[in-house]
Amino acid sequence: MIYNQNENNLEKHKKTKKTLKIVGITMLVVGAGLTITGLVSFFSAMGTSNPPKLFWCAFVGFILLGIGGSITALGFQKEMKRYIKNESVPIFNEMGQEIKTGVTAITQTINDTISDKKIICRCGEENEQGSKFCSKCGSPLIKTCPNCHNEIETNDNFCNKCGTKLD
Ligand SMILES: [Zn+2]
Ligand SMILES: [Zn+2]
Known part of the structure; x- marks a missing residue:
């Protein structure tokens, strides 16, 4: 019963993360597009007497980039954690291997010494x-x-x- 509940929560969690990723990335893309639109509008209006009509896009874009970035980071939290973990695992494995080799050598020496x-x-x-x-x-x-x-x-x-x- 508890197991099933956990399983459901996990499934829910996965879905939330997926949504976070999609929403975050969408916001990042839209934000980047709006920022570029705003900036292009601003720079193209610079030489003219026309006010940069689409400059507000840059503001909205910046906000979207900020929020989208945070949401994406949240969505990829697990992946990032896993990446960091995977990065450090080989080091531990190597250390473990070395310790094992050392222990084996010591054990062998002791065995040789005390054996018949x-x-x-x-x-x-x-x-x-x-x-x-x-x-x-x-x-x-x-x-x-x-x-x-x-x-x-x-x-x-x-x-x-x-x-x-x-x-
Ligand atoms: Zn005999
Ligand atoms: Zn011989």
């Missing part, structure tokens, strides 16, 4: 815990304990389950 030791291949490459083969040279990083068949890192000297010495 890496599996170091004989080639020197550090491989993530749980890796079965070296990501650089492809050598197997895991071997099976001959006694309990537990999976152990190739670098380990003893099985961490049964203590069997490994070669």
Whole structure:
């Protein structure tokens, strides 16, 4: 019920804005036309003895321009706001992206520091815990304990389950 009412208000609001835009722009156009007419009349009458008959048009035109401008500004308020908002959004996005990248880097560093030791291949490459083969040279990083068949890192000297010495 409330939703529908809001929807109606929004629709009404949109219509009002549209009317404001049309009226505002019309007034601006008419105002500009009247101002030009008035000024043309004024300047063309300058050299003659005739009084500028249409000079009043300039006054009316000025007033119309003022009112029309205000109404148009009111009608385009939302667009202007949206424009300003859109202008500032990319900056925030960029900032957010940078913050995210920074946080990810820090998190990664912390994880690396506190995580279990890496599996170091004989080639020197550090491989993530749980890796079965070296990501650089492809050598197997895991071997099976001959006694309990537990999976152990190739670098380990003893099985961490049964203590069997490994070669
Ligand atoms: Zn390797
Ligand atoms: Zn074992």
